[in-house]
Amino acid sequence: MANNITFTMIKPEAVANGLSGKIIDAMIEGGFKVKAMKLKKLSKEEAGEFYAVHKERPFYGELVDYMSSGPIVAAVLEKDNAVADFRALIGATDPAEAAEGTIRARYATSKAENAVHGSDSDENAQIEVDFHFSADEII
Numbered sequence: 611m612a613n614n615i616t617f618t619m620i621k622p623e624a625v626a627n628g629l630s631g632k633i634i635d636a637m638i639e640g641g642f643k644v645k646a647m648k649l650k651k652l653s654k655e656e657a658g659e660f661y662a663v664h665k666e667r668p669f670y671g672e673l674v675d676y677m678s679s680g681p682i683v684a685a686v687l688e689k690d691n692a693v694a695d696f697r698a699l700i701g702a703t704d705p706a707e708a709a710e711g712t713i714r715a716r717y718a719t720s721k722a723e724n725a726v727h728g729s730d731s732d733e734n735a736q737i738e739v740d741f742h743f744s745a746d747e748i749i
């Protein structure tokens with residue numbers, strides 16, 4: 611599996627708060643190249659399927675409601691060691707624990723509304739890219 615691609619979403623609260631430009635800039639400044647990008651509103655069904663791995667977790671219902679509450683920016687990003695380097699760039703799930711200067715430390719609202727998604731493995735990156743993009747949408 612390629613190790614140079616990851617998938618991200620700028621989450622609804624960050625898009626609604628007008629932070630998309632600043633967050634995309636931080637991704638590019640962090641060395642990532644945008645291979646595909648779109649503004650998209652997820653249905654509850656799509657959000658539920660995307661986060662199906664968390665189905666048994668207590669926050670699943672709220673997560674699905676939140677992720678379908680408004681438009682997101684979905685993107686495919688390219689860089690050597692993309693998955694690990696992007697997780698480092700965005701910081702810990704809870705912005706209170708995210709390292710200074712990370713995207714979540716700078717722009718997230720809370721542990722639930724934490725501004726961005728980043729894939730957690732090469733395998734999941736590919737699954738998530740395929741979930742949101744067709745081959746002809748990727749440069």
Ligand code: UDP
Nearest residue numbers: 669673702703721722723724726727728730
């Ligand atoms: N989440 C939450 N409460 C938690 C843990 C996670 O609301 O206690 C939400 C949060 O939006 C997070 C998403 O569920 O980004 C997926 O959780 P995961 O553990 O995969 O964190 P991530 O990989 O996004 O850092």
Ligand code: MG
Nearest residue numbers: 727728729730
């Ligand atoms: Mg995760």
